[in-house]
Amino acid sequence: MDEGNNRGVGTDAIPSAYVHRDGAVAAKGRLYSPDGVGIATFFGMPLAGGILLALNYRTLERPGAAWAVFFGAVCTTALLFAIVYAAPETARFALALPFGAYAVAKALQGKELEEHRNAGGSVASNWIAAGVGMVPAGLFVWLYFWSGASRLPDKKISFGNGQQIYYERSVNVSQVRALGAFLKNEGFFGEGVGDRDVLLSRDGRTYAVSFVYEKGHAKYPSIRSAFQTFAKKVSEDVFRDAPVVVRLVDERLRLIVRIGWGSAPVSAAEIVKEHRERCAANEADECLNLGAAYRTGSGVAKDEKQEAAAYDSACGLGQSKGCYNLALMYAEGSGRAKDLAYAAELYRGACDDGEALACNNLGVAYMNGAGVTQDVKRAGELYQKACDAGNTLACENLAGLR
DSSP states (O other): OOGGGOOOSOGGGSOTTEEEETTEEEESSOBOOHHHHHHHHHHHHHHHHHHHHHHHHHHTTOHHHHHHHHHHHHHHHHHHHHHHHHOGGGGGGGGGHHHHHHHHHHHHHHHHHHHHHHTTOOBOOHHHHHHHHHHHHHHHHHHHHHTTOOOOOSOEEEOSTTEEEEEOTTSOHHHHHHHHHHHHHTTSSSTTSOOEEEEEEEETTEEEEEEEOOGGGTTSHHHHHHHHHHHHHHHHHTSTTOOEEEEEEOTTOOEEEEEEETTOOOOHHHHHHHHHHHHHTTOHHHHHHHHHHHHHTSSSOOOHHHHHHHHHHHHHTTOHHHHHHHHHHHHHTSSSOOOHHHHHHHHHHHHHTTOHHHHHHHHHHHHHTSSSOOOHHHHHHHHHHHHHTTOHHHHHHHHHHO
16 A cells, blocks of 8 residues: 555644644644633623634634624623613623633633643733723723713602602602602693603702703703702702702703702802813803803802803804903903904904994904904994994994094
8 A cells, every 4th residue: 555645634734723742732822711711701791701712713723713703792792781771680690791701611612722731832811811801891881981871770669651750779768759749749740741750869968859851941041940949849848948959961861950959059160060061062152151150260260261262162152252252352362362353353253143242342443443454434334233232332432433
């Protein structure tokens, strides 16, 4: 028999991913142990464990298995999030995930890992596995805060018609029922008003009643006044004159506005914080209010640069008073370098938007040639426009031209 035609399992038949040691075969590269997979899963859910299993399969030159286990981990993670979202009480079972991941890794890759070790192959550090697990963990945390996600408490009492009060452990059931009866008497609960959710919580002696409300409506004085009256009544009728805070929140329980009563007034600093947050959310009026706070030093240290920045934001969002105030600062050189030409440009935009004071000041600029070419006729036209809009100073300036 021609031995040259006989083929056994020799060196040429072994994939390039493997190396030899004393007749045994080891993969080229490090493999993660079942312990490492379990640790990664502890930090980063099944997604992290699946990533390590996929990396192992890639090292073992099994790309098909690598993709399959990765997609399986993605789907499993998504399913677990959906289950926990629908039934938060199931979250405690997540503690078993690392043990499940360990068992899966042992079943899928235990034999190959053992052969790899026996052949002198290296095993990746569990610290590295933990680091890999922290990457999805960081992503999950970022997504949570980026989305503003929040959850209502598990405990609730229904008052019919799709209306319920959720409450935290710091509140007793009798207080929840008393608040529900009060809301019915006030017409907030009852037939014909639609589905409504209320959250009742407590911090020390202060009770917080939170309502989901449309963000755009909360800025109107009538809404704030109504809830100020509500806070007073609920303090007197339900909580025996204890301090009460009424919170208007959006669908994700993010704060829109906070109104206090009793010994829990809303401080000037809290109001400024609210202005700042809502200005950052591109609410022009709140940027204007923030600028005024920096000007007066109400709830925050006076700061002309911050004041100008707030007015600049308000102006950019179409708030004509913000443009007018910013123009004043450029004209005076406060908070910004003095620039009469740019001040005149800002006055012009605010005047076009119906800001009478801006029309008057632009008229003064034309009268004196401040930042613009002197033009007495144009100044008179602007005084007239401002006077017609009810600005008495412009009327006086107009009279001075005649």
